[in-house]
Amino acid sequence: xxxxxxxxxxxxxxxxxxxxxxxxxxxxxxxxxxxxxxxxxxxxxxxxxxxxxxxxxxxxxxxxxxxxxxxxxxxxxxxxxxxxxxxxxxxxxxxxxxxxxxxxxxxxxxxxxxxxxxxxxxxxxxxxxxxxxxxxxxxxxxxxxxxxxxxxxxxxxxxxxxxxxxxxxxxxxxxxxxxxxxxxxxxxxxxxxxxxxxxxxxxxxxxxxxxxxxxxxxxxxxxxxxxxxxxxxxxxxxxxxxxxxxxxxxxxxxxxxxxxxxxxxxxxxxxxxxxxxxxxxxxxxx
Amino acid sequence: xxxxxxxxxxxxxxxxxxxxxxxxxxxxxxxxxxxxxxxxxxxxxxxxxxxxxxxxxxxxxxxxxxxxxxxxxxxxxxxxxxxxxxxxxxxxxxxxxxxxxxxxxxxxxxxxxxxxxxxxxxxxxxxxxxxxxxxxxxxxxxxxxxxxxxxxxxxxxxxxxxxxxxxxxxxxxxxxxxxxxxxxxxxxxxxxxxxxxxxxxxxxxxxxxxxxxxxxxxxxxxxxxxxxxxxxxxxxxxxxxxxxxxxxxxxxxxxxxxxxxxxxxxxxxxxxxxxxxxxxxxxxxxxxxxxxxxxxxxxxxxxxxxxxxxxxxxxxxxxxxxxxxxxxxxx
Numbered sequence: 001x002x003x004x005x006x007x008x009x010x011x012x013x014x015x016x017x018x019x020x021x022x023x024x025x026x027x028x029x030x031x032x033x034x035x036x037x038x039x040x041x042x043x044x045x046x047x048x049x050x051x052x053x054x055x056x057x058x059x060x061x062x063x064x065x066x067x068x069x070x071x072x073x074x075x076x077x078x079x080x081x082x083x084x085x086x087x088x089x090x091x092x093x094x095x096x097x098x099x100x101x102x103x104x105x106x107x108x109x110x111x112x113x114x115x116x117x118x119x120x121x122x123x124x125x126x127x128x129x130x131x132x133x134x135x136x137x138x139x140x141x142x143x144x145x146x147x148x149x150x151x152x153x154x155x156x157x158x159x160x161x162x163x164x165x166x167x168x169x170x171x172x173x174x175x176x177x178x179x180x181x182x183x184x185x186x187x188x189x190x191x192x193x194x195x196x197x198x199x200x201x202x203x204x205x206x207x208x209x210x211x212x213x214x215x216x217x218x219x220x221x222x223x224x225x226x227x228x229x230x231x232x233x234x235x236x237x238x239x240x241x242x243x244x245x246x247x248x249x250x251x252x253x254x255x256x257x258x259x260x261x262x263x264x265x266x267x268x269x270x271x272x273x274x275x276x277x278x279x280x281x282x283x284x285x286x
Numbered sequence: 287x288x289x290x291x292x293x294x295x296x297x298x299x300x301x302x303x304x305x306x307x308x309x310x311x312x313x314x315x316x317x318x319x320x321x322x323x324x325x326x327x328x329x330x331x332x333x334x335x336x337x338x339x340x341x342x343x344x345x346x347x348x349x350x351x352x353x354x355x356x357x358x359x360x361x362x363x364x365x366x367x368x369x370x371x372x373x374x375x376x377x378x379x380x381x382x383x384x385x386x387x388x389x390x391x392x393x394x395x396x397x398x399x400x401x402x403x404x405x406x407x408x409x410x411x412x413x414x415x416x417x418x419x420x421x422x423x424x425x426x427x428x429x430x431x432x433x434x435x436x437x438x439x440x441x442x443x444x445x446x447x448x449x450x451x452x453x454x455x456x457x458x459x460x461x462x463x464x465x466x467x468x469x470x471x472x473x474x475x476x477x478x479x480x481x482x483x484x485x486x487x488x489x490x491x492x493x494x495x496x497x498x499x500x501x502x503x504x505x506x507x508x509x510x511x512x513x514x515x516x517x518x519x520x521x522x523x524x525x526x527x528x529x530x531x532x533x534x535x536x537x538x539x540x541x542x543x544x545x546x547x548x549x550x551x552x553x554x555x556x557x558x559x560x561x562x563x564x565x566x567x568x569x570x571x572x573x574x575x576x577x578x579x580x581x582x583x584x585x586x587x588x589x590x591x592x593x594x595x596x597x598x599x600x601x602x603x604x605x606x607x608x609x610x611x612x613x614x615x616x617x
Contacts, residue, residue: 270406
């Protein structure tokens with residue numbers, strides 16, 4: 001029984017991380033209709049920045065705030081000076097651009113930090129374990145899940161309870177009209193892209209101590225985040241929550257129950273969803 | 287007009303003749319490299335039929351390249367006395383089936399969604415290849431030896447690279463010509479028009495979904511053929527053949543060469559492999575260099591190198607015949 005609880009909690013922690021990554025991806029896609037292939041590369045940048053910051057300052061907390069800010073700026077710059085330029089060439093070019101960016105970021109990371117895994121310790125209270133329900137469980141994994149819940153709630157509040165949220169949702173429906181009403185839509189979109197980047201950076205900082213930091217981490221999480229989006233439905237925040245939980249638990253219990261199949265389980269789920277409900281569990285019909 | 291029509295045939299014949307003569311003056315190292323270039327050129331041509339002609343951005347073309355490469359190796363290892371033709375035929379058959387199955391599942395989606403799904407499926411193929419060690423050899427890969435080529439009236443040993451080079455030139459070259467021919471058929475034109483205005487093609491009574499599936503299966507089979515030659519060339523196949531990196535490679539080749547012409551990807555594979563061979567001696571970070579070229583082209587020259595060459599040619603011809611610039615455009 002205690003083993004079951006441990007694996008369930010592991011699943012929750014990974015689900016939290018998956019949600020943090022896929023929420024930014026799905027938000028940017030929903031708002032700007034851009035599938036950001038560089039999202040996971042930004043996540044990786046977050047992890048590496050945080051590694052260096054922790055190495056310099058010896059503390060984990062500052063990077064939790066500083067890295068997302070850095071990535072927000074980077075994301076906003078990418079949107080303003082690169083993405084906006086290729087927008088006129090159409091969809092294909094936006095995809096190619098973000099893909100090229102992710103390629104370059106990965107290569108840069110390899111040349112700056114090296115092509116090998118870097119381990120990191122959080123230290124302090126986060127680095128300890130606590131006892132409950134008859135098990136000893138690391139605080140850090142609980143912290144990840146709580147972060148994801150907080151971010152999810154904050155996003156939902158902003159989107160559905162504030163003036164900014166109304167502007168955002170209106171821009172999706174009719175950007176031209178919102179623009180005509182005196183709102184600087186290009187600026188809003190720049191902010192959205194930056195926020196997506198910041199979110200992925202935040203996820204990267206959090207992922208660093210959990211999974212090790214290495215150049216392949218971007219690709220690994222990208223595939224899982226894509227599966228989350230496919231299963232949950234494109235552009236749906238609620239779908240991202242449900243699919244993250246489903247895939248987090250599937251990954252966790254897959255390792256426990258079918259160790260040989262664990263890699264394929266996620267893909268099988270994706271293929272099943274594609275056949276039964278191609279628009280995803282919570283997606284609107286295409 | 288007649289000259290116009292014959293021009294492609296002439297240039298194809300010239301290329302083949304050049305290809306046949308070149309090994310006489312090159313060293314073995316360069317013949318090796320040229321073989322690799324020809325194989326990757328076919329891979330890039332098949333990719334461009336999707337990207338350039340159909341406007342389908344796939345991040346999973348390596349599933350077919352890898353399936354073809356592994357199918358050829360597995361067939362050679364497990365079927366004793368299998369001929370060269372048998373191995374290649376098996377690889378093409380396998381990738382045709384794979385292309386049909388994957389295409390049937392993924393082509394219901396378009397644009398970003400399609401791109402995302404192809405990447406996910408490429409990862410699925412990679413995961414399967416990693417885990418299915420009894421067949422793929424896992425991390426160790428598979429080593430094979432090239433069987434001799436049986437032409438019916440004579441048998442040619444394939445161990446020497448120069449012999450294999452000529453075999454590659456003829457078969458892979460023929461496949462490329464066939465791809466070019468395909469773009470000229472009614473089917474190829476349908477695909478092209480679908481990219482421009484799918485709605486209209488539907489109104490005209492074309493079944494766009496079926497046309498797309500046929501094209502996808504065809505490009506899969508062609509990529510599989512190039513994959514089989516990849517295995518035969520290196521006499522070894524590892525997991526990298528089916529990895530997403532192999533898709534990245536073909537995407538870079540195709541885009542650097544240019545997606546708007548048929549010959550762009552061929553040029554791209556030339557440039558890519560030459561850069562890879564010479565730059566990798568100087569620096570380990572040559573992929574970064576490739577990535578920067580790629581971004582530069584995406585931002586400023588979306589038509590790739592062939593667009594640059596095309597505009598240079600336009601500029602030159604315009605200077606010589608200033609009287610009839612309109613005629614140039616019309617042709």
